[in-house]
Amino acid sequence: MPRTIYFDYNATTPLDADVCAATLPFLTANWGNPSSVHHVGRKPRALLDDARDRAAKFLGAKPSEIIFTSGGTEANNLAIFGTARALKAKGKHLITSAIEHHAGLHCFDYLEKHEGFSVTRLPVNSEGRISVDDLEKAIRPDTTFVSVMAANNEIGTLQPVAEIGAVCEERKIIFHTDAVQMFGKETFDNIGQFRADLVSICAHKFYGPKGAGLLYIKSPLHPDPILFGGGHENERRAGTENLPAIIGLVAALEKCVQPPVFDKIKFKPLVEKLISCVEKIPGCELVSPRENCLANTVAFTVRGSDGIALMAGLDMEGICASSGSACSAGSLEPSHVILAIGKKESANSLVRFSFGRDSTMEEVDFVCNILPEIIRRAQLHR
Ligand SMILES: Cc1ncc(COP(=O)(O)O)c(C=O)c1O
Known part of the structure; x- marks a missing residue:
């Protein structure tokens, strides 16, 4: 495992x-x-x-x-x-x-x-x-x-x-x-x-x-x-x-809650690293805003793939992410949020990474190293 x-x-x-x-x-x-x-x-x-x-x-x-x-x-x-x-x-x-x-x-x-x-x-x-x-x-x-x-x-x-x-x-x-x-x-x-x-x-x-x-x-x-x-x-x-x-x-x-347990300053380099990795992967498009956004959240869509294949591929490598709200995980329902922002064609392929108190740069590096391959496999699988 x-x-x-x-x-x-x-x-x-x-x-x-x-x-x-x-x-x-x-x-x-x-x-x-x-x-x-x-x-x-x-x-x-x-x-x-x-x-x-x-x-x-x-x-x-x-x-x-x-x-x-x-x-x-x-x-x-x-x-x-x-x-x-x-x-x-x-x-x-x-x-x-x-x-x-x-x-x-x-x-x-x-x-x-x-x-x-x-x-x-x-x-x-x-x-x-x-x-x-x-x-x-x-x-x-x-x-x-x-x-x-x-x-x-x-x-x-x-x-x-x-x-x-x-x-x-x-x-x-x-x-x-x-x-x-x-x-x-x-x-x-x-x-x-x-x-x-x-x-x-x-x-x-x-x-x-x-x-x-x-x-x-x-x-x-x-x-x-x-x-x-x-x-x-x-x-x-x-x-x-x-x-x-x-x-x-x-x-x-x-x-x-105060100061917030989710530490914005700590997340900044982690988020930057993850975004720069995602932006280099063919078919990936960042959907989280760059400003006025929760500092722990990086969400993107993956052309030519779907949420279930992406989540399964990540999970096989031990990585827990989400393809939308946890409540709809396991179903192939498109994300109503991605539909509402006008990206109908990618509403089935959302990946959300959200960091917490124990997240580290070393974990982000690990994910960034294998993410291109996981995404390539999920795109083939479709
Ligand atoms: C924005 C928002 N509202 C409401 C809820 C529902 O909370 P719970 O399922 O813990 O009742 C969630 C849970 O993901 C949420 O993210």
Whole structure:
């Protein structure tokens, strides 16, 4: 078996050792249900309240503005379904972008298909960026809600989120941003920097545990719940809280977000080396923007080949990459992001390398040495 080179940190990261240590007592000693009134439940309740206070303090929010969720998917679902439904008496027009993660896009598809909403999906330019002008033009009297991601998971494009937020604020439209890929990678000061009413965050993208996330909801906004049952999370998200995951999320926020655990300065030479290698390979075309892009992400397409052959070829050499969002890996579905940037003919052949804390130049050199041959074989295979 060849050595493992993991260049897929946008899919997930390993658990940080300190975060793991913070989490473990909640899998063993502190196992009570925070909703129980007896003494076994009271300690986990106090620790849950404390975790919410810490998350709020870190983000610059009020504790009541934090809803713990099972991750980015649930945070997006709650933001989109919950807000669209809560505001439907005011209007049923929603705006998003064509390159959102499926955890956002599929919510809009559902609302359009089954609940009578009308959805505008803003186009993007060749770098995957929306235009704020297009957003302004798309706004209608019945527009209630806009959702645009902060950073794209497939190609790394950063969106002008604060500008979008300012437009929405002025037009009294609720704005949500999926910031799942941005936390731990870009500078974070305060939740106010997004100028958003709702922000989705997910722990396993910055060395926290899987199955842990949160939705920031600016008060007094009150999205309709999407989970029903007990009165957890202030009646906004039913279900016994996953305390180990919540503690891990908060520990990862405190340790890995500011300064960002993904170190831009360290990545610069790695990214430069990889890009210069990719640009020399016949048929390869870089699709990640050179500026205003996540500093750890290099995505390119490969003419005359497809994602499955490319991933298999890389994997045989021990190299972990992605052909789009991890959720569509294994299927031959073309990347909706590459389609949206207008490269229909290469939408099946995306390769995404995403670096993390442990990535080294030596690994990049190894990949650069064998990449031309892996790509040549994948092109022949087709
Ligand atoms: C931008 C973005 N949003 C949402 C998600 C969903 O997060 P999860 O699958 O952890 O719920 C992901 C995961 O890849 C993502 O990259």
